[in-house]
Amino acid sequence: MREILSDIDHWRSQNKRIAVARVVDIEGSGPRDPGAAMAVNQDGVVSGSVSGGCVEGAVVAEALEILGSDSPGRLVKFGYSDDEAFAVGLTCGGVVHLFIQPLEW
Amino acid sequence: MIYQTLAERIRTNKPVVLLTVISGPNIGATLLVSPKLGELEKLGTLGDAELDRVAMRDALGELEAGRTSVRNYGPTGQVTPEDLHDTPTVRVFIESFSPPPQMIIFGAVDFTAALAKVAKVLGYYVLVCDAREVFATKRRFPMADEVLVTWPTPVLTARGSDLGPRDAICILTHDPKFDVPAIQGALATNVGYIGVMGSRKTHAKRLERLTEVGVTATADLDRLMSPIGLDIGSRTPEETAISICAEIIGKRVGRAIPSLSQGSGPIHK
Numbered sequence: 195m196r197e198i199l200s201d202i203d204h205w206r207s208q209n210k211r212i213a214v215a216r217v218v219d220i221e222g223s224g225p226r227d228p229g230a231a232m233a234v235n236q237d238g239v240v241s242g243s244v245s246g247g248c249v250e251g252a253v254v255a256e257a258l259e260i261l262g263s264d265s266p267g268r269l270v271k272f273g274y275s276d277d278e279a280f281a282v283g284l285t286c287g288g289v290v291h292l293f294i295q296p297l298e299w
Numbered sequence: 300m301i302y303q304t305l306a307e308r309i310r311t312n313k314p315v316v317l318l319t320v321i322s323g324p325n326i327g328a329t330l331l332v333s334p335k336l337g338e339l340e341k342l343g344t345l346g347d348a349e350l351d352r353v354a355m356r357d358a359l360g361e362l363e364a365g366r367t368s369v370r371n372y373g374p375t376g377q378v379t380p381e382d383l384h385d386t387p388t389v390r391v392f393i394e395s396f397s398p399p400p401q402m403i404i405f406g407a408v409d410f411t412a413a414l415a416k417v418a419k420v421l422g423y424y425v426l427v428c429d430a431r432e433v434f435a436t437k438r439r440f441p442m443a444d445e446v447l448v449t450w451p452t453p454v455l456t457a458r459g460s461d462l463g464p465r466d467a468i469c470i471l472t473h474d475p476k477f478d479v480p481a482i483q484g485a486l487a488t489n490v491g492y493i494g495v496m497g498s499r500k501t502h503a504k505r506l507e508r509l510t511e512v513g514v515t516a517t518a519d520l521d522r523l524m525s526p527i528g529l530d531i532g533s534r535t536p537e538e539t540a541i542s543i544c545a546e547i548i549g550k551r552v553g554r555a556i557p558s559l560s561q562g563s564g565p566i567h568k
Binding site for chain 2: 195196199202203206216219227228229266269293
C-alpha cells in the first residue's frame with residue numbers, strides 16, 4: 195500500500211474515482227504476498243501491482259467494471275486451472291485471491 | 300477519513316491495522332484501528348459492534364506479530380464452531396501495517412553508502428552512526444533516514460530496547476575503539492542480525508579484544524556474523540551490500556546459505 199499512496203493522493207485531489215485491489219490470500223506458489231496492492235482510477239491508470247504482471251490486465255478490467263457499477267467490492271480468484279474465473283492465471287501454478295473494492299472510505 | 304488516517308500512519312511509520320469484510324454481510328465494510336499511547340483510535344465499522352470488538356482483538360494480535368491474514372466470524376462476532384453453525388460467515392481481511400524494520404550501520408565508510416542504499420530498497424529505516432563528524436554527514440549519506448555523530452554506546456542505550464528479530468546492526472568500522480563497544484551494545488539487544496566487517500585476521504584480533512572485555516559466551520559469539528555477508532565473491536561496496544542484505548534475509552527465514560562466517564581461507568580469491 196505504501197508505494198501507491200502518492201498516486202492515490204494525486205487522483206483523489208483530481209476527484210477521480212479509484213478502485214483498490216489487494217491480495218488477501220494465495221494458494222501454492224504466488225509472486226506477491228497478502229497485502230500487495232494495486233490501484234486503478236476511472237481512466238484505467240494503474241499504480242502498484244498484485245502479481246508478477248500475470249493478472250494485472252484482468253484486474254484493471256474487473257476494477258473498471260466495479261467502478262462502473264454500484265458494487266461494494268468483490269473477491270476475485272485467479273489461478274492456473276481455474277475454470278470459473280478468467281482465462282488468465284499465474285504461470286507459477288499458484289492461485290491468488292484478490293479483493294477489489296472502490297476506495298470510498 | 301479512514302484512507303487519510305491510514306495513509307498518514309503508514310507515512311509516519313506508525314503501526315495501524317485495516318480490517319475489511321471481503322465476503323458475507325456488509326461486504327466492503329472497513330474498520331481502521333490505530334494504537335496510540337496505550338489507547339486505540341477506531342474509525343469505521345464492520346457492521347456490528349460485537350463483531351468489531353472481537354475482530355479488533357484479533358487484529359491487534361496480528362499487528363503485534365506483523366502478520367496479515369483472513370479470519371472468519373459470525374455476523375455478530377461468533378468464533379466457536381457451534382455458534383457459527385447456521386449463520387452466514389463474515390470473512391475479514393486483516394491487514395497489518397507495522398513500522399519498517401531498522402538497520403543501524405556503525406561506521407561511515409565507503410561500504411556504508413552502498414549498504415544504506417540497498418537497505419532502503421528493502422524497506423529498512425536506516426540509521427548511520429560514526430563518531431567522526433567529517434565523515435558522518437547527511438551529505439555523504441543522503442539515502443539514510445538519520446545520520447548521527449556519536450559513539451555506539453549512547454545510540455544502543457537509547458534505542459536498543461526497540462530492536463527485535465526483524466532488525467539489523469551492521470558494524471563496518473575496523474576500528475577497535477568503535478567496534479568493540481558496538482558489538483557489546485548490539486549483544487545486549489534482541490536484534491535479529493549482527494554483522495561485523497573485517498578479514499578473518501581482523502576478526503581473530505577482535506575476538507581477543509572481546510575476550511579482554513569479558514565477551515566470551517559462545518551464545519554471544521555465535522550471534523556475530525563475521526566476516527560479514529554471504530560468500531558470493533563480492534568485491535565492490537555495492538556487491539558487498541548485496542551479500543550482506545542477502546545474509547540478513549537468509550538468517551531471518553532460517554535458510555542455510557553459505558555465509559563467510561562459516562568458512563575459512565581468504566575472503567577474496
